Amino acid sequence: MWRRSIKKMIVGVDVDGVLRDFYGSLERTYLKYYHDHIIKDPPSFQLHELYPIGYKIYDFAFEEHAGEVLGFADAYRNAEGFMRMLHKFADIVIITSQPTKRAKVFTFAWLQRADILQHVDSVVIVQTNGLLKKHHIGVNYIIDDYPPNLMDFPQSKVIVFDQVWNKGLEWGKRCYSYDEILKYLQGRMTK
Numbered sequence: 098m099w100r101r102s103i104k105k106m107i108v109g110v111d112v113d114g115v116l117r118d119f120y121g122s123l124e125r126t127y128l129k130y131y132h133d134h135i136i137k138d139p140p141s142f143q144l145h146e147l148y149p150i151g152y153k154i155y156d157f158a159f160e161e162h163a164g165e166v167l168g169f170a171d172a173y174r175n176a177e178g179f180m181r182m183l184h185k186f187a188d189i190v191i192i193t194s195q196p197t198k199r200a201k202v203f204t205f206a207w208l209q210r211a212d213i214l215q216h217v218d219s220v221v222i223v224q225t226n227g228l229l230k231k232h233h234i235g236v237n238y239i240i241d242d243y244p245p246n247l248m249d250f251p252q253s254k255v256i257v258f259d260q261v262w263n264k265g266l267e268w269g270k271r272c273y274s275y276d277e278i279l280k281y282l283q284g285r286m287t288k
Contacts, residue, residue: 105286106237107218108183112193112204114242115173115258116180116213122170126162127154139261142243159200167195168203172211179275180216186286191220192231192239194246238285240278244268256281 113119120140127136127148137147148154158166183189191208195201201222208214221234231239231246240256241247244266247255255269256278272278 106187106282107190107235108187108282109190109192109231109234109236109239109241110180110183111231111239111241111243111246111258112191112208114260114262115240116176116211117167117207118171118173119166123158123166126165127157129165130157130162141262155196159195159197163197163199163203166203167200168206168210170207172213175275177212177216179279180213182275182279183282184216184218187282188218189216190234190236191217192223192234192236192241193221194223194231194243196224238282240272 110116123144124136128134131150134149136149141147144154144158145152148157150157180189191213193204195204204222205220208217208220214220223231231241231249236254238254238256239247239250240258242258242260242263244263247257247266247268250269252269257263257266257269257271258278259271259273270281272281
């Protein structure tokens with residue numbers, strides 16, 4: 098779906114780690130089934146290193162329990178309000194990578210359930226290991242938390258949403274809150 102308006106900028110927004118609390122949901126769901134397991138901290142993108150079931154964590158999260166982990170995850174506080182405010186001055190493209198068909202379906206369902214879709218002009222869900230990558234989508238700015246995704250964009254287009262797992266990344270503009278992102282992008286409109 099694409100609803101192009103006549104706004105001055107197009108902003109790509111990632112889902113997990115920016116709008117949706119994937120890690121919190123995965124941990125909560127995992128402990129429901131493996132209540133005596135200890136999960137390593139801090140969060141990392143190498144889930145198999147954090148969870149005692151190793152590489153089986155990927156099937157657990159993105160296949161077997163995708164509905165619980167992805168479809169019913171919590172949104173970060175004020176995610177919907179952020180998207181509403183951003184949409185007042187920018188066209189928004191949700192750009193997310195999901196590794197399985199079930200993950201894609203439940204991510205789209207989550208966007209609806211969290212009232213995010215009403216503030217979005219387009220949704221692009223790329224296959225994690227597919228040919229289409231996030232940087233192929235034409236946006237003026239990208240808001241993401243995952244360093245490898247961000248490194249594919251020119252530094253001037255990157256807004257790093259601060260998370261514990263991307264502390265070492267020095268690329269683009271690091272923002273610590275939704276308000277900071279909104280102020281930064283509003284300031285870019287006049288330039």
